[in-house]
Amino acid sequence: MKFGIVGTFGSAAEVVDLAVEAEQHGWDGYFTWDAIDLDMSEPVWDPWAVLAAAAVRTERITLGALVFALPRRRPWVVARQALTVDHLSGGRLVIPAGLGVPTDRAFVGVSGELTGTRERAELLDDHLTILDKAFSGERFAYDGTHHHVSDLQILPRPVQRPRVPIWVVGAFPSERSMGRAARFDGVVPQLRGERTMEHIGPRDVAEIAAWVREHRPADAGPFEIVLQGELPDDPAAARDHAAALADAGATWFIDSRWEGSAATYEAVSARIRAGAPSL
Numbered sequence: 001m002k003f004g005i006v007g008t009f010g011s012a013a014e015v016v017d018l019a020v021e022a023e024q025h026g027w028d029g030y031f032t033w034d035a036i037d038l039d040m041s042e043p044v045w046d047p048w049a050v051l052a053a054a055a056v057r058t059e060r061i062t063l064g065a066l067v068f069a070l071p072r073r074r075p076w077v078v079a080r081q082a083l084t085v086d087h088l089s090g091g092r093l094v095i096p097a098g099l100g101v102p103t104d105r106a107f108v109g110v111s112g113e114l115t116g117t118r119e120r121a122e123l124l125d126d127h128l129t130i131l132d133k134a135f136s137g138e139r140f141a142y143d144g145t146h147h148h149v150s151d152l153q154i155l156p157r158p159v160q161r162p163r164v165p166i167w168v169v170g171a172f173p174s175e176r177s178m179g180r181a182a183r184f185d186g187v188v189p190q191l192r193g194e195r196t197m198e199h200i201g202p203r204d205v206a207e208i209a210a211w212v213r214e215h216r217p218a219d220a221g222p223f224e225i226v227l228q229g230e231l232p233d234d235p236a237a238a239r240d241h242a243a244a245l246a247d248a249g250a251t252w253f254i255d256s257r258w259e260g261s262a263a264t265y266e267a268v269s270a271r272i273r274a275g276a277p278s279l
Contacts, residue, residue, distance in 0.1 A: 004029025055089035069100025091159030098169030135163035186224030209249030
């Protein structure tokens with residue numbers, strides 16, 4: 001299992017500094033986040049600018065955002081941004097992608113945006129397909145639900161082949177949502193219905209891993225099962241918790257702290273300096 005952490009709070013310079021600290025203290029991944037306005041008291045920075053700065057100040061660590069709200073972004077613009085960070089980092093970018101939080105002001109605070117779950121899912125499907133084709137470096141056409149591309153080529157090709165890895169949020173056990181994720185390089189699973197806000201435990205991970213094995217071709221390449229949440233502060237407890245998830249099939253755990261006393265720049269910085277669990 002690999003371990004990442006979200007640099008949740010701080011100034012623009014501080015969140016880039018956190019990426020450097022995360023690399024120095026043995027973390028495998030550093031993630032920013034993608035929002036416009038979630039009524040938070042802390043500043044919200046553009047993820048691509050943060051990742052570009054982090055890319056040139058780090059050498060080893062995987063970089064991404066948890067998660068990119070693709071339905072409110074233009075996919076050909078995202079392709080160009082991703083290729084830039086992919087090259088700046090020497091091939092260390094991943095793209096976790098989802099529908100976006102429906103309460104984000106980018107959906108509810110401006111006119112002309114598609115806000116329904118079905119419409120955002122359609123946009124996500126369009127955008128994922130366009131990204132995949134754009135990363136090929138070849139000219140392509142695409143006739144989707146909301147986007148129609150007749151002749152587009154985006155160069156240079158990514159450092160990573162066949163594409164910059166894409167981890168898609170999947171609502172388990174939704175066949176449609178999980179099927180979308182299975183077509184790409186990883187899933188950031190969420191539970192459905194009454195369990196939406198619950199943390200995913202080892203039994204859930206085992207069921208998700210079994211679903212992926214059944215529905216994804218064996219020769220389709222590596223596939224990540226990416227969990228997020230708060231690791232226990234006690235090193236032994238964190239190690240035991242992570243080990244149980246890894247044994248069940250999880251390949252990444254991303255420590256993400258959004259609320260309470262743990263959701264401050266100082267607390268996240270201290271957690272980074274404490275280091276990732278050692279399995």
